[in-house]
Amino acid sequence: MKFVYERQVFYYETDQMGIVHHSNYIRWFEEARTYLLEQIGIPYAEMEKEGILIPVLEVSSEYRHPVRFGDVFCVELFCSRFNGIRWTFEYNVYNKATGELCNTGNSSHCFLKRDMRPFNMKKAYPGMYEKLMKAMEG
Amino acid sequence: MKFVYERQVFYYETDQMGIVHHSNYIRWFEEARTYLLEQIGIPYAEMEKEGILIPVLEVSSEYRHPVRFGDVFCVELFCSRFNGIRWTFEYNVYNKATGELCNTGNSSHCFLKRDMRPFNMKKAYPGMYEKLMKAMEG
Amino acid sequence: MKFVYERQVFYYETDQMGIVHHSNYIRWFEEARTYLLEQIGIPYAEMEKEGILIPVLEVSSEYRHPVRFGDVFCVELFCSRFNGIRWTFEYNVYNKATGELCNTGNSSHCFLKRDMRPFNMKKAYPGMYEKLMKAMEG
Protein backbone atom coordinates (compact mmCIF):
# COMPACT_ATOMS: atom_id res chain seq x y z
CA MET A 1 0.00 0.00 0.00
CA LYS A 2 1.22 3.45 -0.89
CA PHE A 3 0.53 6.52 1.25
CA VAL A 4 1.03 10.13 0.25
CA TYR A 5 1.51 12.83 2.85
CA GLU A 6 1.69 16.45 1.81
CA ARG A 7 2.03 19.92 3.25
CA GLN A 8 3.61 23.31 2.64
CA VAL A 9 7.16 24.17 3.55
CA PHE A 10 7.47 26.33 6.67
CA TYR A 11 9.68 29.41 6.62
CA TYR A 12 11.71 28.20 9.60
CA GLU A 13 12.62 25.06 7.65
CA THR A 14 14.79 27.09 5.26
CA ASP A 15 18.44 27.96 5.79
CA GLN A 16 20.62 30.71 4.40
CA MET A 17 21.28 28.68 1.26
CA GLY A 18 17.70 29.69 0.44
CA ILE A 19 16.44 26.08 0.48
CA VAL A 20 14.97 23.67 2.99
CA HIS A 21 17.67 22.54 5.42
CA HIS A 22 18.57 18.90 4.78
CA SER A 23 17.77 17.77 8.32
CA ASN A 24 14.09 18.57 7.79
CA TYR A 25 13.57 15.78 5.28
CA ILE A 26 14.31 13.33 8.11
CA ARG A 27 11.52 15.05 10.06
CA TRP A 28 9.19 14.91 7.06
CA PHE A 29 9.73 11.14 6.90
CA GLU A 30 8.55 10.98 10.51
CA GLU A 31 5.52 13.14 9.73
CA ALA A 32 4.68 10.76 6.87
CA ARG A 33 4.93 7.69 9.13
CA THR A 34 2.68 9.37 11.68
CA TYR A 35 0.19 10.10 8.90
CA LEU A 36 0.32 6.48 7.71
CA LEU A 37 -0.42 5.13 11.20
CA GLU A 38 -3.31 7.53 11.54
CA GLN A 39 -4.69 6.56 8.13
CA ILE A 40 -4.74 2.88 9.04
CA GLY A 41 -6.45 3.58 12.34
CA ILE A 42 -3.59 3.06 14.79
CA PRO A 43 -2.42 6.58 15.72
CA TYR A 44 1.13 6.55 17.04
CA ALA A 45 0.08 8.72 20.00
CA GLU A 46 -2.18 5.85 21.09
CA MET A 47 0.52 3.24 20.53
CA GLU A 48 2.80 5.18 22.87
CA LYS A 49 0.02 5.38 25.46
CA GLU A 50 -0.09 1.55 25.23
CA GLY A 51 3.65 1.57 25.96
CA ILE A 52 4.84 0.86 22.41
CA LEU A 53 7.79 2.86 21.08
CA ILE A 54 8.92 2.69 17.43
CA PRO A 55 12.41 4.21 17.41
CA VAL A 56 14.52 4.78 14.32
CA LEU A 57 17.39 2.31 13.83
CA GLU A 58 18.66 3.69 10.54
CA VAL A 59 17.79 6.51 8.24
CA SER A 60 19.21 7.69 4.95
CA SER A 61 18.32 10.43 2.54
CA GLU A 62 19.50 11.41 -0.94
CA TYR A 63 19.05 15.03 -2.04
CA ARG A 64 18.30 15.46 -5.75
CA HIS A 65 16.64 18.84 -6.02
CA PRO A 66 16.06 21.47 -3.37
CA VAL A 67 12.60 22.17 -1.97
CA ARG A 68 11.94 25.81 -1.15
CA PHE A 69 9.65 27.99 0.91
CA GLY A 70 6.48 28.49 -1.10
CA ASP A 71 6.56 24.88 -2.35
CA VAL A 72 4.13 22.15 -1.41
CA PHE A 73 5.88 18.80 -1.06
CA CYS A 74 4.48 15.26 -1.17
CA VAL A 75 6.08 12.34 0.66
CA GLU A 76 5.24 9.03 -1.00
CA LEU A 77 5.69 6.32 1.58
CA PHE A 78 6.08 2.56 0.98
CA CYS A 79 6.57 -0.17 3.54
CA SER A 80 9.39 -2.37 2.25
CA ARG A 81 9.40 -4.83 5.18
CA PHE A 82 7.20 -5.62 8.15
CA ASN A 83 7.41 -8.75 10.26
CA GLY A 84 6.47 -7.60 13.73
CA ILE A 85 10.12 -7.15 14.71
CA ARG A 86 11.50 -4.87 12.01
CA TRP A 87 9.72 -2.25 9.98
CA THR A 88 11.31 -0.50 7.01
CA PHE A 89 10.07 2.30 4.77
CA GLU A 90 11.04 3.94 1.54
CA TYR A 91 10.28 7.58 0.81
CA ASN A 92 10.04 9.69 -2.31
CA VAL A 93 9.65 13.42 -1.82
CA TYR A 94 8.13 15.31 -4.74
CA ASN A 95 7.57 18.95 -5.47
CA LYS A 96 3.79 18.92 -5.86
CA ALA A 97 3.59 21.69 -8.47
CA THR A 98 6.34 20.42 -10.77
CA GLY A 99 6.20 16.69 -10.03
CA GLU A 100 9.98 16.75 -9.69
CA LEU A 101 11.49 14.01 -7.50
CA CYS A 102 13.46 16.00 -4.92
CA ASN A 103 14.53 13.44 -2.35
CA THR A 104 14.56 9.70 -1.78
CA GLY A 105 15.15 8.00 1.53
CA ASN A 106 14.55 5.03 3.72
CA SER A 107 14.32 4.23 7.39
CA SER A 108 14.27 1.12 9.55
CA HIS A 109 12.58 0.68 12.91
CA CYS A 110 11.95 -1.82 15.68
CA PHE A 111 9.33 -2.08 18.41
CA LEU A 112 10.25 -1.33 22.02
CA LYS A 113 8.46 -1.36 25.35
CA ARG A 114 8.69 1.74 27.57
CA ASP A 115 11.70 0.13 29.29
CA MET A 116 13.50 0.18 25.89
CA ARG A 117 13.37 -3.62 25.47
CA PRO A 118 12.51 -4.89 21.98
CA PHE A 119 9.51 -7.13 21.48
CA ASN A 120 7.80 -9.08 18.73
CA MET A 121 4.53 -7.41 17.85
CA LYS A 122 3.13 -10.62 16.36
CA LYS A 123 3.27 -12.28 19.78
CA ALA A 124 2.63 -9.31 22.05
CA TYR A 125 -0.13 -7.54 20.08
CA PRO A 126 -1.51 -10.03 17.52
CA GLY A 127 -4.50 -7.84 16.68
CA MET A 128 -2.36 -4.81 15.98
CA TYR A 129 0.08 -7.01 14.05
CA GLU A 130 -2.69 -8.26 11.74
CA LYS A 131 -3.98 -4.75 11.15
CA LEU A 132 -0.51 -3.45 10.30
CA MET A 133 0.34 -6.49 8.16
CA LYS A 134 -2.85 -6.07 6.18
CA ALA A 135 -2.20 -2.36 5.63
CA MET A 136 1.45 -2.91 4.70
CA GLU A 137 0.54 -5.57 2.13
CA GLY A 138 -2.55 -3.77 0.87
CA MET B 1 24.89 37.04 40.09
CA LYS B 2 25.44 37.32 36.38
CA PHE B 3 26.17 34.37 34.14
CA VAL B 4 27.44 34.48 30.58
CA TYR B 5 26.89 31.60 28.18
CA GLU B 6 28.45 31.66 24.76
CA ARG B 7 28.78 29.56 21.63
CA GLN B 8 28.92 29.81 17.85
CA VAL B 9 25.86 30.00 15.65
CA PHE B 10 25.03 26.74 13.87
CA TYR B 11 24.29 26.76 10.16
CA TYR B 12 20.91 25.10 10.66
CA GLU B 13 19.88 28.01 12.90
CA THR B 14 19.81 30.37 9.92
CA ASP B 15 16.84 30.94 7.63
CA GLN B 16 16.58 32.25 4.09
CA MET B 17 16.67 35.85 5.34
CA GLY B 18 20.35 35.05 5.90
CA ILE B 19 20.12 35.55 9.67
CA VAL B 20 19.42 33.38 12.72
CA HIS B 21 15.72 32.44 12.80
CA HIS B 22 13.98 34.29 15.62
CA SER B 23 12.73 31.11 17.32
CA ASN B 24 16.31 30.09 18.12
CA TYR B 25 16.82 32.91 20.62
CA ILE B 26 14.15 31.26 22.77
CA ARG B 27 16.24 28.08 22.60
CA TRP B 28 19.43 29.99 23.45
CA PHE B 29 17.71 31.31 26.58
CA GLU B 30 17.10 27.69 27.57
CA GLU B 31 20.72 26.77 26.85
CA ALA B 32 21.80 29.66 29.07
CA ARG B 33 19.53 28.52 31.93
CA THR B 34 20.92 25.00 31.64
CA TYR B 35 24.44 26.42 31.78
CA LEU B 36 23.55 28.48 34.87
CA LEU B 37 22.21 25.45 36.73
CA GLU B 38 25.31 23.49 35.84
CA GLN B 39 27.58 26.33 36.98
CA ILE B 40 25.94 26.46 40.40
CA GLY B 41 26.19 22.71 40.83
CA ILE B 42 22.57 21.64 40.30
CA PRO B 43 22.44 20.31 36.72
CA TYR B 44 18.91 20.36 35.34
CA ALA B 45 19.29 16.78 34.11
CA GLU B 46 19.71 15.74 37.76
CA MET B 47 16.78 17.87 38.89
CA GLU B 48 14.56 16.06 36.41
CA LYS B 49 15.83 12.70 37.66
CA GLU B 50 14.68 13.88 41.13
CA GLY B 51 11.27 14.55 39.58
CA ILE B 52 11.54 18.34 39.37
CA LEU B 53 10.35 20.04 36.19
CA ILE B 54 10.92 23.76 35.50
CA PRO B 55 8.55 24.61 32.64
CA VAL B 56 8.31 27.97 30.93
CA LEU B 57 5.27 30.08 31.88
CA GLU B 58 6.10 33.12 29.78
CA VAL B 59 8.80 34.13 27.40
CA SER B 60 9.44 37.28 25.42
CA SER B 61 12.17 38.43 23.12
CA GLU B 62 13.02 41.70 21.42
CA TYR B 63 15.14 41.61 18.26
CA ARG B 64 17.50 44.57 17.83
CA HIS B 65 20.19 43.34 15.47
CA PRO B 66 20.46 40.06 13.63
CA VAL B 67 23.00 37.41 14.60
CA ARG B 68 24.46 35.49 11.68
CA PHE B 69 26.26 32.27 10.90
CA GLY B 70 29.95 32.83 11.62
CA ASP B 71 29.14 34.91 14.71
CA VAL B 72 29.80 33.93 18.30
CA PHE B 73 27.02 35.10 20.59
CA CYS B 74 26.99 35.65 24.36
CA VAL B 75 23.85 35.32 26.48
CA GLU B 76 24.09 37.38 29.64
CA LEU B 77 21.66 35.95 32.14
CA PHE B 78 20.27 37.59 35.28
CA CYS B 79 17.80 36.19 37.76
CA SER B 80 15.23 38.91 38.42
CA ARG B 81 13.11 36.93 40.89
CA PHE B 82 13.40 33.67 42.83
CA ASN B 83 11.21 32.68 45.75
CA GLY B 84 10.91 28.93 45.44
CA ILE B 85 7.61 29.21 43.58
CA ARG B 86 8.41 31.53 40.68
CA TRP B 87 11.69 32.03 38.89
CA THR B 88 12.26 34.80 36.36
CA PHE B 89 15.22 35.66 34.17
CA GLU B 90 16.39 38.47 31.97
CA TYR B 91 18.61 37.91 28.98
CA ASN B 92 20.89 40.09 26.88
CA VAL B 93 22.32 38.52 23.74
CA TYR B 94 25.50 40.13 22.41
CA ASN B 95 27.58 39.63 19.32
CA LYS B 96 30.86 38.65 20.91
CA ALA B 97 33.11 40.19 18.26
CA THR B 98 31.36 43.56 18.01
CA GLY B 99 29.84 43.83 21.49
CA GLU B 100 26.57 44.85 19.87
CA LEU B 101 23.42 44.12 21.88
CA CYS B 102 21.37 41.97 19.50
CA ASN B 103 18.48 40.71 21.58
CA THR B 104 16.90 41.18 24.98
CA GLY B 105 14.40 38.86 26.57
CA ASN B 106 12.91 37.44 29.69
CA SER B 107 11.25 34.28 30.87
CA SER B 108 9.28 33.15 33.87
CA HIS B 109 9.08 29.65 35.32
CA CYS B 110 7.54 27.58 38.10
CA PHE B 111 8.48 24.28 39.71
CA LEU B 112 6.43 21.16 38.98
CA LYS B 113 6.48 17.55 40.08
CA ARG B 114 6.42 14.83 37.43
CA ASP B 115 2.61 14.75 37.73
CA MET B 116 2.58 18.41 36.60
CA ARG B 117 1.55 19.75 40.02
CA PRO B 118 3.32 22.91 41.21
CA PHE B 119 5.24 22.90 44.47
CA ASN B 120 7.15 25.30 46.68
CA MET B 121 10.85 24.50 46.49
CA LYS B 122 11.51 26.19 49.85
CA LYS B 123 9.34 23.60 51.59
CA ALA B 124 9.95 20.56 49.41
CA TYR B 125 13.71 20.90 48.82
CA PRO B 126 15.09 23.37 51.41
CA GLY B 127 18.73 22.50 50.66
CA MET B 128 18.27 23.08 46.94
CA TYR B 129 16.32 26.25 47.69
CA GLU B 130 19.17 27.67 49.78
CA LYS B 131 21.72 26.83 47.12
CA LEU B 132 19.65 28.48 44.39
CA MET B 133 18.79 31.49 46.54
CA LYS B 134 22.46 32.03 47.33
CA ALA B 135 23.46 31.79 43.66
CA MET B 136 20.61 34.06 42.52
CA GLU B 137 21.52 36.75 45.06
CA GLY B 138 25.28 36.34 44.66
CA MET C 1 -10.56 39.90 10.47
CA LYS C 2 -9.85 36.69 12.35
CA PHE C 3 -7.92 33.81 10.83
CA VAL C 4 -7.65 30.30 12.20
CA TYR C 5 -4.75 28.06 11.30
CA GLU C 6 -4.72 24.45 12.44
CA ARG C 7 -2.65 21.30 12.20
CA GLN C 8 -1.50 18.30 14.18
CA VAL C 9 1.45 18.31 16.53
CA PHE C 10 4.54 16.61 15.12
CA TYR C 11 6.42 14.08 17.21
CA TYR C 12 9.69 15.98 16.87
CA GLU C 13 8.02 19.02 18.46
CA THR C 14 7.80 17.25 21.83
CA ASP C 15 10.52 17.23 24.47
CA GLN C 16 11.25 14.88 27.33
CA MET C 17 8.72 16.67 29.54
CA GLY C 18 6.23 14.83 27.30
CA ILE C 19 4.78 18.08 25.92
CA VAL C 20 5.41 20.38 22.97
CA HIS C 21 8.64 22.31 23.53
CA HIS C 22 7.87 25.96 24.23
CA SER C 23 9.98 27.28 21.33
CA ASN C 24 7.62 25.66 18.84
CA TYR C 25 4.74 28.02 19.66
CA ILE C 26 6.89 30.83 18.26
CA ARG C 27 7.18 28.77 15.08
CA TRP C 28 3.43 28.10 15.03
CA PHE C 29 2.83 31.86 15.16
CA GLU C 30 4.95 32.15 12.02
CA GLU C 31 3.04 29.33 10.34
CA ALA C 32 -0.19 31.16 11.15
CA ARG C 33 1.10 34.43 9.67
CA THR C 34 2.15 32.59 6.51
CA TYR C 35 -1.31 31.07 6.31
CA LEU C 36 -2.94 34.49 6.74
CA LEU C 37 -0.91 36.01 3.89
CA GLU C 38 -1.80 33.09 1.68
CA GLN C 39 -5.49 33.40 2.55
CA ILE C 40 -5.58 37.06 1.57
CA GLY C 41 -3.81 36.39 -1.71
CA ILE C 42 -0.33 37.75 -0.99
CA PRO C 43 1.81 34.67 -0.25
CA TYR C 44 4.90 35.58 1.75
CA ALA C 45 7.10 33.56 -0.64
CA GLU C 46 6.04 35.98 -3.39
CA MET C 47 6.60 39.02 -1.20
CA GLU C 48 10.17 37.88 -0.61
CA LYS C 49 10.65 37.37 -4.34
CA GLU C 50 9.61 41.04 -4.70
CA GLY C 51 12.33 41.91 -2.19
CA ILE C 52 10.07 42.47 0.83
CA LEU C 53 11.14 41.00 4.17
CA ILE C 54 8.89 41.00 7.25
CA PRO C 55 11.20 40.28 10.18
CA VAL C 56 10.10 39.83 13.78
CA LEU C 57 10.85 42.78 16.09
CA GLU C 58 9.28 41.36 19.21
CA VAL C 59 7.55 38.19 20.22
CA SER C 60 6.03 37.00 23.46
CA SER C 61 4.18 33.90 24.51
CA GLU C 62 2.32 32.83 27.62
CA TYR C 63 1.96 29.11 28.33
CA ARG C 64 -1.31 28.13 30.02
CA HIS C 65 -1.78 24.47 29.22
CA PRO C 66 0.55 22.08 27.44
CA VAL C 67 -0.20 20.82 23.95
CA ARG C 68 0.83 17.23 23.32
CA PHE C 69 1.60 14.85 20.50
CA GLY C 70 -1.72 13.47 19.26
CA ASP C 71 -3.41 16.86 19.69
CA VAL C 72 -4.64 19.11 16.92
CA PHE C 73 -4.06 22.77 17.73
CA CYS C 74 -5.70 25.90 16.33
CA VAL C 75 -3.95 29.26 16.17
CA GLU C 76 -6.45 32.12 16.18
CA LEU C 77 -4.73 35.13 14.69
CA PHE C 78 -5.76 38.81 14.95
CA CYS C 79 -4.04 41.83 13.50
CA SER C 80 -3.89 44.43 16.27
CA ARG C 81 -2.11 47.11 14.26
CA PHE C 82 -1.19 47.74 10.64
CA ASN C 83 -0.07 51.06 9.21
CA GLY C 84 2.39 50.10 6.49
CA ILE C 85 5.36 50.55 8.82
CA ARG C 86 4.48 48.33 11.78
CA TRP C 87 2.40 45.18 11.87
CA THR C 88 1.36 43.50 15.10
CA PHE C 89 -0.53 40.29 15.78
CA GLU C 90 -2.17 38.55 18.67
CA TYR C 91 -2.42 34.79 18.89
CA ASN C 92 -4.58 32.36 20.82
CA VAL C 93 -3.63 28.71 20.60
CA TYR C 94 -6.40 26.25 21.38
CA ASN C 95 -6.55 22.51 21.75
CA LYS C 96 -9.04 21.71 19.02
CA ALA C 97 -10.62 18.69 20.72
CA THR C 98 -11.12 20.26 24.14
CA GLY C 99 -11.39 23.93 23.20
CA GLU C 100 -8.93 24.71 25.97
CA LEU C 101 -6.91 27.92 25.56
CA CYS C 102 -3.33 26.68 25.76
CA ASN C 103 -1.23 29.67 24.78
CA THR C 104 -1.55 33.36 24.06
CA GLY C 105 1.05 35.49 22.35
CA ASN C 106 1.81 38.47 20.23
CA SER C 107 4.40 39.59 17.75
CA SER C 108 5.41 42.82 16.09
CA HIS C 109 7.00 43.26 12.68
CA CYS C 110 8.30 45.84 10.23
CA PHE C 111 8.89 45.83 6.49
CA LEU C 112 12.42 45.69 5.12
CA LYS C 113 14.01 45.69 1.70
CA ARG C 114 16.54 42.98 0.85
CA ASP C 115 19.30 45.33 2.03
CA MET C 116 17.67 45.31 5.49
CA ARG C 117 16.46 48.93 5.24
CA PRO C 118 12.94 49.63 6.55
CA PHE C 119 10.33 51.12 4.25
CA ASN C 120 6.77 52.37 4.36
CA MET C 121 4.54 49.95 2.48
CA LYS C 122 1.88 52.63 1.93
CA LYS C 123 4.32 54.63 -0.19
CA ALA C 124 6.36 51.85 -1.75
CA TYR C 125 3.60 49.35 -2.55
CA PRO C 126 0.24 51.20 -2.35
CA GLY C 127 -1.68 48.35 -3.99
CA MET C 128 -0.35 45.79 -1.55
CA TYR C 129 -0.94 48.23 1.30
CA GLU C 130 -4.62 48.62 0.36
CA LYS C 131 -5.09 44.87 0.08
CA LEU C 132 -3.48 44.26 3.47
CA MET C 133 -5.32 47.15 5.13
CA LYS C 134 -8.64 45.84 3.85
CA ALA C 135 -7.91 42.33 5.08
CA MET C 136 -6.66 43.53 8.46
CA GLU C 137 -9.77 45.66 9.02
CA GLY C 138 -12.17 43.14 7.52
Place this chain on the structure above:
Amino acid sequence: MKFVYERQVFYYETDQMGIVHHSNYIRWFEEARTYLLEQIGIPYAEMEKEGILIPVLEVSSEYRHPVRFGDVFCVELFCSRFNGIRWTFEYNVYNKATGELCNTGNSSHCFLKRDMRPFNMKKAYPGMYEKLMKAMEG
Protein backbone atom coordinates in the same frame (compact mmCIF):
# COMPACT_ATOMS: atom_id res chain seq x y z
CA MET D 1 43.20 13.40 9.76
CA LYS D 2 40.66 12.84 12.50
CA PHE D 3 38.70 15.64 14.11
CA VAL D 4 36.66 15.42 17.28
CA TYR D 5 33.84 17.83 17.99
CA GLU D 6 32.04 17.75 21.31
CA ARG D 7 29.32 19.51 23.24
CA GLN D 8 26.47 18.93 25.64
CA VAL D 9 23.00 17.85 24.59
CA PHE D 10 20.44 20.66 24.65
CA TYR D 11 17.09 20.10 26.32
CA TYR D 12 15.18 21.05 23.18
CA GLU D 13 16.96 18.24 21.31
CA THR D 14 15.07 15.61 23.31
CA ASP D 15 11.67 14.18 22.42
CA GLN D 16 9.00 12.50 24.49
CA MET D 17 10.81 9.15 24.17
CA GLY D 18 13.19 10.77 26.67
CA ILE D 19 16.13 10.64 24.26
CA VAL D 20 17.68 12.91 21.63
CA HIS D 21 15.42 13.06 18.57
CA HIS D 22 17.04 11.18 15.69
CA SER D 23 16.99 14.19 13.34
CA ASN D 24 19.46 16.02 15.56
CA TYR D 25 22.34 13.66 14.75
CA ILE D 26 22.14 14.92 11.17
CA ARG D 27 22.54 18.43 12.60
CA TRP D 28 25.44 17.33 14.79
CA PHE D 29 27.20 16.04 11.68
CA GLU D 30 26.88 19.51 10.22
CA GLU D 31 28.20 21.11 13.41
CA ALA D 32 31.19 18.76 13.23
CA ARG D 33 31.91 19.69 9.59
CA THR D 34 31.73 23.37 10.50
CA TYR D 35 34.17 22.74 13.33
CA LEU D 36 36.53 20.88 10.98
CA LEU D 37 36.60 23.75 8.49
CA GLU D 38 37.28 26.20 11.28
CA GLN D 39 40.08 24.02 12.66
CA ILE D 40 41.85 23.92 9.31
CA GLY D 41 41.54 27.67 8.86
CA ILE D 42 38.81 27.90 6.22
CA PRO D 43 35.65 28.79 8.14
CA TYR D 44 32.53 27.82 6.20
CA ALA D 45 31.01 31.28 6.84
CA GLU D 46 33.92 32.75 4.86
CA MET D 47 33.57 30.18 2.08
CA GLU D 48 29.94 31.20 1.65
CA LYS D 49 30.96 34.87 1.54
CA GLU D 50 33.28 33.86 -1.34
CA GLY D 51 30.22 32.33 -3.03
CA ILE D 52 31.02 28.68 -2.29
CA LEU D 53 28.18 26.43 -1.12
CA ILE D 54 28.75 22.87 0.11
CA PRO D 55 25.31 21.25 0.08
CA VAL D 56 24.54 17.73 1.27
CA LEU D 57 23.97 15.16 -1.48
CA GLU D 58 23.43 12.16 0.76
CA VAL D 59 23.33 11.48 4.46
CA SER D 60 22.81 8.34 6.48
CA SER D 61 22.80 7.56 10.15
CA GLU D 62 22.63 4.37 12.20
CA TYR D 63 21.32 4.60 15.76
CA ARG D 64 22.98 2.18 18.21
CA HIS D 65 22.41 3.70 21.64
CA PRO D 66 20.42 6.74 22.63
CA VAL D 67 22.10 9.95 23.74
CA ARG D 68 20.23 11.82 26.47
CA PHE D 69 19.96 15.25 28.01
CA GLY D 70 22.77 15.55 30.55
CA ASP D 71 25.20 13.68 28.25
CA VAL D 72 28.20 15.15 26.51
CA PHE D 73 28.65 13.66 23.05
CA CYS D 74 31.73 13.54 20.80
CA VAL D 75 31.51 13.42 17.02
CA GLU D 76 34.59 11.78 15.50
CA LEU D 77 34.85 12.94 11.94
CA PHE D 78 36.89 11.38 9.10
CA CYS D 79 37.14 12.50 5.51
CA SER D 80 36.74 9.37 3.37
CA ARG D 81 37.06 11.11 0.00
CA PHE D 82 38.07 14.51 -1.29
CA ASN D 83 38.90 15.32 -4.89
CA GLY D 84 37.70 18.89 -5.35
CA ILE D 85 34.39 17.71 -6.80
CA ARG D 86 33.06 15.34 -4.15
CA TRP D 87 33.65 15.34 -0.44
CA THR D 88 32.54 12.51 1.84
CA PHE D 89 32.71 12.08 5.59
CA GLU D 90 32.22 9.36 8.13
CA TYR D 91 31.01 10.06 11.64
CA ASN D 92 31.13 8.21 14.95
CA VAL D 93 29.15 9.69 17.79
CA TYR D 94 30.27 8.66 21.27
CA ASN D 95 28.91 9.25 24.74
CA LYS D 96 31.87 11.05 26.27
CA ALA D 97 31.39 9.76 29.80
CA THR D 98 30.91 6.08 28.93
CA GLY D 99 32.83 5.88 25.65
CA GLU D 100 29.86 4.04 24.17
CA LEU D 101 29.50 4.28 20.38
CA CYS D 102 25.98 5.68 19.99
CA ASN D 103 25.69 6.52 16.30
CA THR D 104 27.57 6.09 13.05
CA GLY D 105 26.88 7.98 9.86
CA ASN D 106 28.21 9.37 6.65
CA SER D 107 27.51 12.23 4.30
CA SER D 108 28.50 13.22 0.81
CA HIS D 109 28.79 16.74 -0.59
CA CYS D 110 29.66 18.71 -3.70
CA PHE D 111 30.77 22.30 -4.30
CA LEU D 112 28.37 24.81 -5.79
CA LYS D 113 28.50 28.44 -6.81
CA ARG D 114 25.80 30.80 -5.53
CA ASP D 115 23.83 30.11 -8.73
CA MET D 116 23.68 26.42 -7.68
CA ARG D 117 26.08 25.26 -10.44
CA PRO D 118 28.70 22.68 -9.42
CA PHE D 119 32.38 23.44 -9.88
CA ASN D 120 35.74 21.76 -9.44
CA MET D 121 37.56 23.30 -6.51
CA LYS D 122 40.94 22.15 -7.82
CA LYS D 123 40.51 24.38 -10.87
CA ALA D 124 38.52 27.25 -9.38
CA TYR D 125 40.29 27.66 -6.03
CA PRO D 126 43.65 25.83 -6.26
CA GLY D 127 44.95 27.36 -3.01
CA MET D 128 41.90 26.31 -1.05
CA TYR D 129 42.03 22.89 -2.73
CA GLU D 130 45.63 22.32 -1.59
CA LYS D 131 44.83 23.39 1.95
CA LEU D 132 41.82 21.08 2.14
CA MET D 133 43.66 18.18 0.47
CA LYS D 134 46.51 18.50 2.94
CA ALA D 135 44.13 18.59 5.91
CA MET D 136 42.07 15.65 4.61
CA GLU D 137 45.17 13.50 4.09
CA GLY D 138 46.94 14.67 7.24
